[in-house]
Amino acid sequence: MTSPSLTHLQRLEAEAIHIMREVVAEAQAPVMLYSVGKDSAVMLHLARKAFYPAPPPFPLLHVDTTWKFQDMYALRDRMARESGMDLLVYQNPEAQARGINPFDHGALHTDMWKTEGLKQALDLYGFDAAFGGARRDEEKSRAKERIFSFRTASHGWDPKNQRPELWNLYNARKNKGESIRVFPISNWTELDIWQYIHLNDVPIVPLYFAAVRPTYEWDGQLFMADDIPRLEKVLGYRPEIVERSIRFRTLGCFPLTGAVESSAATLPEVIQETLLTTTSERQGRVIDKDAGGAGMEVKKQQGYF
Amino acid sequence: MTDPVYVTDALIAQDIDAYLDTHQHKTMLRFITCGSVDDGKSTLIGRLLYDSKMIFEDQLAALENDSKKVGTQGQAIDFALLVDGLAAEREQGITIDVAYRFFNTEKRKFIVADCPGHEQYTRNMVTGASTADLAVILIDARKGVLVQTRRHSYLCHLLGIRNIVLAVNKMDLVDYSQARFDEIVAEYRAFASSIGIEAFTALPISGFAGDNVTAPSANTPWYTGPSLIAHLETVPVRGADDLARPFRMPVQWVNRPNLDFRGFSGLISSGSVKPGDSVRVLPSGKTSTVTRIVTLEGDLDQAQAGQAVTLTLADEIDCSRGDVIALADNPPEAADQFEATLVWMADEALTPGRAYWLKLGTQTVSATVRAPEYVVNVNTMERLAAKTLELNAIGVAEVVTDKALVFEPYAQSRTLGGFILIDKITNATVGAGMLNFSLRRAQNVHWQALDVTRKAHAALKMQEPAVLWFTGLSGSGKSTIANLVEKKLHALGKHTFLLDGDNVRHGLNKDLGFTDADRIENIRRVGEVAKLMTDAGLIVLTAFISPFRAERELVRSLLPVGEFVEVFIDTPLEEAEKRDVKGLYKKARSGQLKNFTGIDSPYERPENPEIRVDTTRESPEDAAERIVERVIGAWMPVI
Known part of the structure; x- marks a missing residue:
């Protein structure tokens, strides 16, 4: 039976699959950035649908900071195996050598491990198109970014000089050394992501669900003590560890990702809590607040995803 | 202000499963808002986001803070600040690029293309209009139909938007006068019919005060129509039109994981398809039968316009990226010379005779544009002579491609009639166009096959x-x-x-x-x-x-x-x-x-x-x- 209108999730899914196929048809060396979060999970699922029965014809790239949650590393390795895709893990050797960490180095931590790490990895492997899971509803400067976002040879983004993007026609042409970042789920909202995960049983990191976990307070926020010995070493003292029922709305480096106290242990409960919450999902992250109202825009011009 | 119509919160709290079920069956409407800096466009969008609970407390706190610092509404919340994203735009107080916003009601998800209104941003508006099902044309009730109103209406009509909403804004500043509203609607109707807009829906609103935005307003008892949101929730989405037309699917990618499987992946642009259907591959004209519609969740019995699928065919026929799979006895034409309406989007003007890449659907060919027959003054709709197309110019010209394109007129198909032009050296997207008709059928001009090769x-x-x-x-x-x-x-x-x-x-x-x-x-x-x-x-x-x-x-x-x-x-x-x-x-x-x-x-x-x-x-x-x-x-x- 055909119905006159597809649902919004069917349309969003078709749009993302169409975008992924365009990239594979037109780029020389595409890669999918995989951060193991819920948006990455949806991206990976969409990629598997887009190219079925073939496995997605590109590798997964995890730009690692070494400070991710243990559960994230576990799911990452499992998903790479199940999808039949190559998994590339890149850790910026300079950040490694200098012992860059989120406690002592603040913004430099993100800059060195993620921004610089990403640029180094893309250059190292010569990728000319990188899929990212950014959404336009996340942050104001993303609202104006194209789906095919062009980058100069030095990975710069010029918001004033973006290519017009009409209909569903994407211009993937570029000169040698230049690259494009592609955002197939640009038009999805946080709720769409959750709903899609729910409907399609997309595997996600268990940390999104509430459970009793060891926590500590730092800088006025609640964090999970994922690796207590390492934490103690960097902090120089052993923080007071308290068992609490917590979950995460967004996942990044464990010392940078604030937890929320919660009892939402199932997906519908998580969605319920998400919808009833009164703060936006990026609020738990430090990165948007630098440089006045334009933190993300500055980061993006420097090459952050 | 009237209360919002949303009962979402109650349902979420009481029965999340019922809520999810509702949400799962929502449709999606993409619309564009057109208006100039002073028409209150950003305020209206900010209001829609705010009233549909798309603004969180931390964002609201930032907004209140910003409103006091740089807002234009005194101590009141300046909704416009919510949507003016880029730092440069915030400083200048104008919107200079297309921004996409999202909000939900119980019936629909909405994607709003928020576009700048000035003439120097015509290309941005065209971009926003290209994906929209509906346009909201904002008019300041104090000023009435202006040059920019005509320009915005013309551009939306040109890009094929059939649902036009005339939102007469700032009604609070004209004492909610019915006479003023009627006067503006009559003036707009005269103009709209002159450019071919057959129907539109007019609403008296105030984005600032909230009248008739989410609920009927007590301030306009003489207005009995729906609120803006109620209208947006019930207007038909584009899918129905696409579904009614014959089947077409531009092939994006040939899926060949092993020797036993050869599938053709693409987004169905119109009609529907099921196994057993007789199809024709264009431009070769070879026919075959659809055997399977393959997806990760299992084969489908049927697929329709808007779905991204992979088809397999009964015969081993040539078919690759750029080809179009179509209903066998009603295929589209192929041609290599067209009349097209073009919108120029680059600082460097069109060079007639120069070869550009032309991308239409999944086809990319080399194309040249002849000197325009005329350009359109977007403020007066006059046709003027011109030798080229400058940035933001709209004109009609002949386009010649180096090989035949499978196409349909834009009025029938956005996918097979809309194209972009790409500079071969810089790779920038320099123009966009809509094919009106072919000047001659390419298939009638066969290349003379010569025996002495x-x-x-x-x-x-x-x-x-x-x-x-x-x-x-x-x-x-x-x-x-x-x-x-x-x-x-x-x-x-x-x-x-x-x-x-x-x-x-x-x-x-x-x-x-x-x-x-x-x-x-x-x-x-x-x-x-x-x-x-x-x-x-x-x-x-x-x-x-x-x-x-x-x-x-x-x-x-x-x-x-x-x-x-x-x-x-x-x-x-x-x-x-x-x-x-x-x-x-x-x-x-x-x-x-x-x-x-x-x-x-x-x-x-x-x-x-x-x-x-x-x-x-x-x-x-x-x-x-x-x-x-x-x-x-x-x-x-x-x-």
């Missing part, structure tokens, strides 16, 4: 044809060296012909001058002549300044790979000017000669020429010897 011509001469394309500044030594090369090849028994710039301009191209457009046409004709000569088996030498990279690449693209040999005679400007064999530099410097390459017209150096000759280091004789060796070594069969 180009291979046969070349074999008789015992040589491989080639074009040695000499390029460089006037006085660089092109003709001298080309002449020497031809003499040497001739002496070796090779069949050659030298096309010289000056000589060609005495005959074939004597109607052409030295403007950029004429220079491009000059090179195009020479390229075509050279190509015919290689078909005859000749080694062709050409000596033309040919200053533009794009045209040299055009000629390269006309020939089989390897047959175009770019020979860059690299003589510095000072050196060429010092020689000044024909006294032309002197004339150009004194202003007697206009558009002279190197003086007041640019020369774009070849980036990777096959052969480069530095005439300050190598004599013409040595250079000619080297070129001949290269040509014979690479292309001459050893006999």
Whole structure:
């Protein structure tokens, strides 16, 4: 039976699959950035649908900071195996050598491990198109970014000089050394992501669900003590560890990702809590607040995803 | 302010499963909001987001803070700040790019393209309109129908938006006067019908005060229609139109994981398909039958417009990216000459005759645009004569492609009728267009198949044809060296012909001058002549300044790979000017000669020429010897 209108999730899914196929048809060396979060999970699922029965014809790239949650590393390795895709893990050797960490180095931590790490990895492997899971509803400067976002040879983004993007026609042409970042789920909202995960049983990191976990307070926020010995070493003292029922709305480096106290242990409960919450999902992250109202825009011009 | 109509929160709290079920069956509407800086557009969008609970507390706190600092509403919340994203825009207080916003109601998800209204941002509005199902045209009730109202309406109509909402905003500032509202609607109706807009829905609203935005307002008892949101929730979405038309699917990618599977992946642009359907692959015209609709969740019984699927066919027929799979007895046409409406989007104006990449659906071809028949003054709808299209210009012109495009008129299909033009050197998207109709059917003009093939011509001469394309500044030594090369090849028994710039301009191209457009046409004709000569088996030498990279690449693209040999005679400007064999530099410097390459017209150096000759280091004789060796070594069969 055909119905006159597809649902919004069917349309969003078709749009993302169409975008992924365009990239594979037109780029020389595409890669999918995989951060193991819920948006990455949806991206990976969409990629598997887009190219079925073939496995997605590109590798997964995890730009690692070494400070991710243990559960994230576990799911990452499992998903790479199940999808039949190559998994590339890149850790910026300079950040490694200098012992860059989120406690002592603040913004430099993100800059060195993620921004610089990403640029180094893309250059190292010569990728000319990188899929990212950014959404336009996340942050104001993303609202104006194209789906095919062009980058100069030095990975710069010029918001004033973006290519017009009409209909569903994407211009993937570029000169040698230049690259494009592609955002197939640009038009999805946080709720769409959750709903899609729910409907399609997309595997996600268990940390999104509430459970009793060891926590500590730092800088006025609640964090999970994922690796207590390492934490103690960097902090120089052993923080007071308290068992609490917590979950995460967004996942990044464990010392940078604030937890929320919660009892939402199932997906519908998580969605319920998400919808009833009164703060936006990026609020738990430090990165948007630098440089006045334009933190993300500055980061993006420097090459952050 | 009236209370929002949303009961979402209660349902979420009481029965999340019921809520999820509702949400799962929502449809999606994409719309564009058009208005100028002062029409209150950003305020209205901010209001929609706010009233549909899309703004969180932390964002609201930031908003209240910003409103006091840089807001324009005194101590009240300035909703406009929510949506003016980029830092530069916030400073200038204007929206300069298309931004996409999202909100939900119980019935629909909405994607709003928020576009700037000024004339210098026509391209941004066209971009936003290209994906929209509906347009909200905002009018300031105090000002009525303005020039920009007409421009926005024209652009939305041009891009094929059939649902137009006339939102007469700031009703609070005209005391909610019905007379004023009726006056504006009547004025707009007269204009709208003059440009072909058959129907529209008019609403009296206040984005600032919230009247008739989410719920009917007590301030306008004389208005009995739906609120803006109620209208947006019930207007038909585009899917129904697409579904009613015959099946078409542009092939994006051939899925071939192993020898046993060959699937064709694409987004269905119209109609529906099921296994057993008879289909035709365009442009080849071969027919087959659909065997499976393959997805990760299992095969489908049927798929429809808007779905991204993979089809398998019963027969092993040629089908690759760029082809269109269509209903067998009602396929689209293919053609290579069109009338199109174009919107120019680059700072550098259209160069008629220059080759651009044209992307339509999944097809990418080389295309040239003739000088426009007219451009449209977007404020008055007048048709004006023009030689080119400048940034933001809209005009009608003929488009010629180097091979047939499978297409449908834009009025029938956005997918098979809408295209973009890409600069071949910078790769920037420089224009967008809508095909109106084909000027002749390509399938009626068959290429004459000749029994004596180009291979046969070349074999008789015992040589491989080639074009040695000499390029460089006037006085660089092109003709001298080309002449020497031809003499040497001739002496070796090779069949050659030298096309010289000056000589060609005495005959074939004597109607052409030295403007950029004429220079491009000059090179195009020479390229075509050279190509015919290689078909005859000749080694062709050409000596033309040919200053533009794009045209040299055009000629390269006309020939089989390897047959175009770019020979860059690299003589510095000072050196060429010092020689000044024909006294032309002197004339150009004194202003007697206009558009002279190197003086007041640019020369774009070849980036990777096959052969480069530095005439300050190598004599013409040595250079000619080297070129001949290269040509014979690479292309001459050893006999």
